[in-house]
Amino acid sequence: MATHFVIDGLKAEIEGKEILKGINLEIKGGEIHAIMGPNGTGKSTLASALMGHPKYEVTGGSATLDGEDLLEMGVDERALAGLFLAMQYPSEIPGVTNSDFLRSALNARLGEGNEISLIKFIRKMEGKMKELEMNPEFAHRYLNEGFSGGEKKRNEILQMMLLDPKIVVLDEIDSGLDIDALRIVSNGVNAMRSEDRGFLIITHYQRLLNYIKPDFVHVMMQGRIVKSGGPELAERLENEGYDWVKEELGIVDETVGQA
Amino acid sequence: MSTELSTGATRQSAEALARSKGEPNWLVELRGEAAELAGTLGWPKPEKVRIERWNLTAVGNYEQSTAAASIGELPAVARELIAEGTENLLVQRNSGVVWKQFSQDLASKGVIFTDLETACKEHGELVQQYLFQAVAKNEDKLTALHAALWNGGVFVYVPKNVEVEIPLQAILFNDNAGATFAPHILIVADTHSRVTYVDSVVSEPGAASAPFMHPSIVEVFVKAGAHVRFGSIHHMGETGVDMTIRRAVIDNDGRMEWIIGDLNDGNTVSDTKSVLNGKGSTSDAKVISVGTGAQQMSLTTQAVHFGKSSDSDMVTRAVMKDSASAIINGITKIEHGATKANGVQTEKVLMLSPKARGDANPILLIDEDDVTAGHAASVGQVNPEMVYYLMSRGISKQDAERLIIYGFLAPVVSEIPVEAVREQLQRLLERKLEG
Numbered sequence: 001m002a003t004h005f006v007i008d009g010l011k012a013e014i015e016g017k018e019i020l021k022g023i024n025l026e027i028k029g030g031e032i033h034a035i036m037g038p039n040g041t042g043k044s045t046l047a048s049a050l051m052g053h054p055k056y057e058v059t060g061g062s063a064t065l066d067g068e069d070l071l072e073m074g075v076d077e078r079a080l081a082g083l084f085l086a087m088q089y090p091s092e093i094p095g096v097t098n099s100d101f102l103r104s105a106l107n108a109r110l111g112e113g114n115e116i117s118l119i120k121f122i123r124k125m126e127g128k129m130k131e132l133e134m135n136p137e138f139a140h141r142y143l144n145e146g147f148s149g150g151e152k153k154r155n156e157i158l159q160m161m162l163l164d165p166k167i168v169v170l171d172e173i174d175s176g177l178d179i180d181a182l183r184i185v186s187n188g189v190n191a192m193r194s195e196d197r198g199f200l201i202i203t204h205y206q207r208l209l210n211y212i213k214p215d216f217v218h219v220m221m222q223g224r225i226v227k228s229g230g231p232e233l234a235e236r237l238e239n240e241g242y243d244w245v246k247e248e249l250g251i252v253d254e255t256v257g258q259a
Numbered sequence: 260m261s262t263e264l265s266t267g268a269t270r271q272s273a274e275a276l277a278r279s280k281g282e283p284n285w286l287v288e289l290r291g292e293a294a295e296l297a298g299t300l301g302w303p304k305p306e307k308v309r310i311e312r313w314n315l316t317a318v319g320n321y322e323q324s325t326a327a328a329s330i331g332e333l334p335a336v337a338r339e340l341i342a343e344g345t346e347n348l349l350v351q352r353n354s355g356v357v358w359k360q361f362s363q364d365l366a367s368k369g370v371i372f373t374d375l376e377t378a379c380k381e382h383g384e385l386v387q388q389y390l391f392q393a394v395a396k397n398e399d400k401l402t403a404l405h406a407a408l409w410n411g412g413v414f415v416y417v418p419k420n421v422e423v424e425i426p427l428q429a430i431l432f433n434d435n436a437g438a439t440f441a442p443h444i445l446i447v448a449d450t451h452s453r454v455t456y457v458d459s460v461v462s463e464p465g466a467a468s469a470p471f472m473h474p475s476i477v478e479v480f481v482k483a484g485a486h487v488r489f490g491s492i493h494h495m496g497e498t499g500v501d502m503t504i505r506r507a508v509i510d511n512d513g514r515m516e517w518i519i520g521d522l523n524d525g526n527t528v529s530d531t532k533s534v535l536n537g538k539g540s541t542s543d544a545k546v547i548s549v550g551t552g553a554q555q556m557s558l559t560t561q562a563v564h565f566g567k568s569s570d571s572d573m574v575t576r577a578v579m580k581d582s583a584s585a586i587i588n589g590i591t592k593i594e595h596g597a598t599k600a601n602g603v604q605t606e607k608v609l610m611l612s613p614k615a616r617g618d619a620n621p622i623l624l625i626d627e628d629d630v631t632a633g634h635a636a637s638v639g640q641v642n643p644e645m646v647y648y649l650m651s652r653g654i655s656k657q658d659a660e661r662l663i664i665y666g667f668l669a670p671v672v673s674e675i676p677v678e679a680v681r682e683q684l685q686r687l688l689e690r691k692l693e694g
């Protein structure tokens with residue numbers, strides 16, 4: 001079945017503050033959607049609410065992946081259903097090596113009885129690390145501990161490549177990446193483009209979208225998607241900023257939850 | 260069960276036992292004096308742990324041991340710990356050593372690796388210079404009691420400039436709660452020598468099901484430029500009380516490393532101390548513990564700096580389950596004159612149950628200005644952000660927590676020098692954490 005991800009009227013709050021005020025978005029396999037928007041407008045909140053972060057409470061709406069209700073599922077079940085979130089701020093887990101973590105995650109995905117052998121796993125991991133031009137030592141380092149900003153982002157992409165998800169949400173995957181890393185990471189993402197996989201890319205900069213061409217661009221303000229268009233929308237935002245969007249829509253303060 | 264020794268007044272019985280074992284006169288006398296002291300001195304008073312409520316008198320009676328004819332004769336609890344193909348192994352069962360083997364090559368270099376009882380007879384002069392010099396027999400009732408009735412034990416002597424590549428291994432086990440089980444470990448590393456020693460202190464489940472007490476002392480002498488790594492895993496049953504005092508005295512540029520797993524199921528006092536006498540001496544102590552059931556523990560690491568430019572690092576990590584409680588003390592003391600000394604310590608406790616207790620008490624006592632010192636202590640639960648991150652990759656909540664808990668203990672687990680002991684540690688952790 002072709003991948004079909006539908007967010008309908010999604011509302012979410014954190015610590016009693018409503019941040020998402022009704023998000024509607026539909027992503028089909030093969031499509032790349034970009035979300036742009038000023039700081040503090042709810043982009044990461046959307047990503048976290050979809051993934052099921054315990055601090056965010058969904059208060060309305062729905063999110064389904066291939067007809068399955070994601071919001072009913074635990075965080076791990078959402079991942080197993082095919083959702084992947086490359087986080088803006090990935091956690092550091094001391095004492096757990098990257099490779100042990102990756103193998104646990106991959107085996108969870110493959111399911112009991114279908115676990116990958118250690119040798120095969122290592123070969124697979126090393127292959128992907130090579131594609132991402134990661135130093136092999138990162139397999140033995142503790143997960144994200146002491147990784148630089150860019151190294152963490154590369155490691156997120158490594159996980160995406162190994163886990164083969166259906167819907168990929170990338171939250172500011174470009175932040176902290178140097179020019180070469182941006183190209184390498186983008187190549188990684190592009191290599192994963194396929195008819196059964198949809199992407200939602202949260203970014204502030206057109207430069208990432210030069211590498212990963214989006215089909216749709218959405219602007220988020222005040223916890224809503226306030227404008228959608230094609231790639232040309234991102235270019236205009238890059239050149240002119242957000243003021244024209246705010247003027248067009250009569251928005252004074254674009255942030256959310258600051259009252 | 261014999262309780263006379265703990266209540267004192269048995270100089271005669273201690274001396275009589277020592278004589279019957281053919282111990283040299285100096286040792287007979289030492290035991291007699293100690294027995295008398297044990298009658299007058301008080302128990303140690305660890306912070307916030309009421310050890311006087313524990314069954315401290317179950318020291319049992321001396322049990323004559325019979326040497327094992329082969330390793331195969333040893334019970335599984337000991338056998339499974341033996342490093343494959345090891346040449347250097349010593350096994351104590353209850354009150355005496357029942358197995359020892361030692362590489363000819365090391366013996367020919369002058370290295371001594373034998374049970375301490377034998378060493379007292381065969382290397383009396385050497386042993387006398389060190390025995391009860393790091394831990395005095397008259398410190399308290401525990402040290403006195405131990406001095407009066409210690410048995411079996413281990414003696415390691417590494418001559419000048421000799422480097423022992425392969426770890427020396429000891430297995431000290433108890434399968435009779437009624438037998439006195441009180442090993443004393445004495446390690447002397449002469450100048451510029453190097454040695455790794457690893458032991459496992461265990462009790463046979465089932466066999467040692469009555470109350471028993473394990474009073475144990477470890478003394479390590481690290482001479483100038485020498486390097487000693489000491490690894491030890493304690494796993495005795497619920498009915499046991501483990502009272503273990505470890506102390507190293509370190510000369511100029513010497514290095515001491517402690518790697519300790521306090522994984523008993525019963526009440527435990529564990530006190531591990533480095534005395535940094537020498538200029539440029541260094542010490543590194545790593546301790547892990549998992550508290551389960553209703554056990555109570557007092558876990559202390561200490562570093563005392565006398566030497567200039569001496570350096571100490573202490574790390575204790577404990578995971579607390581059920582209604583277990585642990586008081587974790589870290590004491591860094593820098594004496595006047597120990598300029599440029601540096602002492603750091605970290606105590607971290609991971610609480611897995613609302614009924615468990617874990618206190619971390621970092622203490623810095625500094626009598627010198629020109630030093631650096633630091634401490635960090637934390638008591639917390641499994642971080643929900645970490646659990647979320649792992650779960651977002653499809654890992655179940657249970658596995659996520661498991662990974663985080665093992666990760667918390669990993670810095671010590673990975674340091675255990677002998678693979679068979681490292682595997683034991685893994686098994687123990689699994690048992691204690693998931694059992």
Ligand SMILES: Nc1ncnc2c1ncn2[C@@H]1O[C@H](COP(=O)(O)OP(=O)(O)OP(=O)(O)O)[C@@H](O)[C@H]1O
Nearest residue numbers: 014019038039040041042043044045046256257258
């Ligand atoms: N844990 C939290 N506690 C309180 N407020 C929060 C929390 N997390 C997010 N918020 C608030 O929710 C609003 C939206 O935050 P969010 O992280 O979704 O913004 P964003 O669009 O991703 O911004 P940026 O571009 O800076 O990453 C902000 O005002 C933020 O302060």
Ligand SMILES: [Mg+2]
Nearest residue numbers: 043044045088
């Ligand atoms: Mg954000």
